Amino acid sequence: MGQKLSCRKQHEKNGLFSAVANGELEMVEAILQKDPTVLEHLTAHSLLSPLHLAASNGRIEMLSMLLEHNIKVDILNHHKQTPLMLAVMHGKTGCVEKLIQAGANILMFDSLRRRTCLHYAAYYGHVGCLKAILSAAHSTPVADSWGFERFVNIRDRNGATPLHLAARQRQTECLRSLLDSGALVCASTGGYGYPGSTPLHMAARGGSVECVRMLLARGADRLQLDSSGRIPFSVALKNKRKACAALLNPSSAPLLVWPSPLKFISELNQEAKALLEKALLEANMEREKTLLRKADMPPSPLHSGSKDDDIASDSEVFKSDSDMELCSICFEQGCTIEVRPCGHQMCAHCTIALCCHKKPDPATACAAGPLCPFCRGTILQLILAKIKTSSDTEEVESSPTKPRRSRKSNFSEGSSSFKGLSAMGSFGRNAGCNSGKVGTEK
Numbered sequence: 001m002g003q004k005l006s007c008r009k010q011h012e013k014n015g016l017f018s019a020v021a022n023g024e025l026e027m028v029e030a031i032l033q034k035d036p037t038v039l040e041h042l043t044a045h046s047l048l049s050p051l052h053l054a055a056s057n058g059r060i061e062m063l064s065m066l067l068e069h070n071i072k073v074d075i076l077n078h079h080k081q082t083p084l085m086l087a088v089m090h091g092k093t094g095c096v097e098k099l100i101q102a103g104a105n106i107l108m109f110d111s112l113r114r115r116t117c118l119h120y121a122a123y124y125g126h127v128g129c130l131k132a133i134l135s136a137a138h139s140t141p142v143a144d145s146w147g148f149e150r151f152v153n154i155r156d157r158n159g160a161t162p163l164h165l166a167a168r169q170r171q172t173e174c175l176r177s178l179l180d181s182g183a184l185v186c187a188s189t190g191g192y193g194y195p196g197s198t199p200l201h202m203a204a205r206g207g208s209v210e211c212v213r214m215l216l217a218r219g220a221d222r223l224q225l226d227s228s229g230r231i232p233f234s235v236a237l238k239n240k241r242k243a244c245a246a247l248l249n250p251s252s253a254p255l256l257v258w259p260s261p262l263k264f265i266s267e268l269n270q271e272a273k274a275l276l277e278k279a280l281l282e283a284n285m286e287r288e289k290t291l292l293r294k295a296d297m298p299p300s301p302l303h304s305g306s307k308d309d310d311i312a313s314d315s316e317v318f319k320s321d322s323d324m325e326l327c328s329i330c331f332e333q334g335c336t337i338e339v340r341p342c343g344h345q346m347c348a349h350c351t352i353a354l355c356c357h358k359k360p361d362p363a364t365a366c367a368a369g370p371l372c373p374f375c376r377g378t379i380l381q382l383i384l385a386k387i388k389t390s391s392d393t394e395e396v397e398s399s400p401t402k403p404r405r406s407r408k409s410n411f412s413e414g415s416s417s418f419k420g421l422s423a424m425g426s427f428g429r430n431a432g433c434n435s436g437k438v439g440t441e442k
Contacts, residue, residue: 051073
């Protein structure tokens with residue numbers, strides 16, 4: 001008799017778990033009306049609750065119904081993983097958002113490698129889940145107790161941050177989102193002052209040129225040693241990542257680094273930031289062509305990710321060079337960036353070259369930015385330049401108080417203003433150019 005009763009309960013449990021996984025709401029509701037305590041049941045081996053199953057299978061309606069029954073949102077399985085962690089692992093962004101709204105703790109650690117849901121989002125490359133977690137971290141108790149940047153750089157049992165995992169697994173979109181959120185590009189897995197692997201070591205091991213490119217553009221150190229005394233270049237060679245090794249070779253010219261310490265760069269609006277990021281990418285891609293050519297490797301595609309496509313689409317507001325004034329520095333591209341407060345304009349490539357030329361002094365609290373190449377005034381802000389029509393050009397030419405923008409009239413102004421400025425000349429030497437033109441090689 002007791003054995004029959006036990007078999008019946010086991011059958012009911014299995015029926016509940018199957019119904020939850022398949023999203024059969026009516027069946028689950030019928031089971032709950034008969035016996036509400038079944039929500040406390042767990043699977044035999046993995047100790048998965050109905051909430052775990054609903055989250056991992058992406059059953060949002062089932063998840064909502066279970067949460068209405070006051071089920072514990074942070075219930076643990078045998079690896080101390082929460083339903084939120086399983087939803088992240090399987091890329092169920094809707095379930096992730098629902099669990100966070102229900103109060104799921106994003107700072108829970110599992111018992112496998114002491115990883116959080118942010119680690120799992122970076123490892124598996126689910127950028128939607130990662131962004132949902134980062135958004136929640138701004139307003140949850142985590143922001144008050146830990147601080148947002150500390151959470152972004154949280155370490156697992158092996159000392160790896162989410163940025164390490166994204167770089168190792170070649171998850172470029174997650175890598176970009178973490179970098180934009182303040183992830184430390186030179187974070188080490190070593191603790192208590194001991195050396196360890198950086199995200200650049202991980203990217204070199206994984207072999208993603210895109211990840212290596214992004215980390216270098218954010219200031220990753222090519223000479224930093226890991227626990228075995230190897231630089232990222234050596235790691236790339238050991239794992240036969242030839243293209244990565246070409247970029248990481250310490251004897252090759254470094255890529256341009258995004259000038260994030262500059263105040264007016266950190267205050268850019270999204271449109272201006274997109275244009276400058278695209279200019280930085282194109283300048284570095286020109287340098288990469290030379291490095292990869294020497295290594296007998298094919299050049300990397302310019303638009304290798306969706307983010308680059310977004311940047312390109314953002315810049316389509318500028319229809320063609322004929323619609324805007326020609327840059328008075330390179331005389332190749334239209335003026336897309338305006339300097340405030342002086343109002344002088346130049347192209348995005350020359351702007352990024354100017355900002356990347358002067359490296360900030362780490363000993364000073366505030367990074368001293370470059371000056372406007374035309375009037376030598378302090379740059380307080382960079383914004384998108386307005387496209388001027390022919391009527392606007394005629395108005396400017398008739399007004400003696402406004403700077404002239406035509407190619408002919410600006411040649412003397414641009415050249416004289418840059419005569420005492422070594423920014424463009426230095427940039428040209430670094431890029432292997434004799435003309436001083438941004439991001440081009442002969």
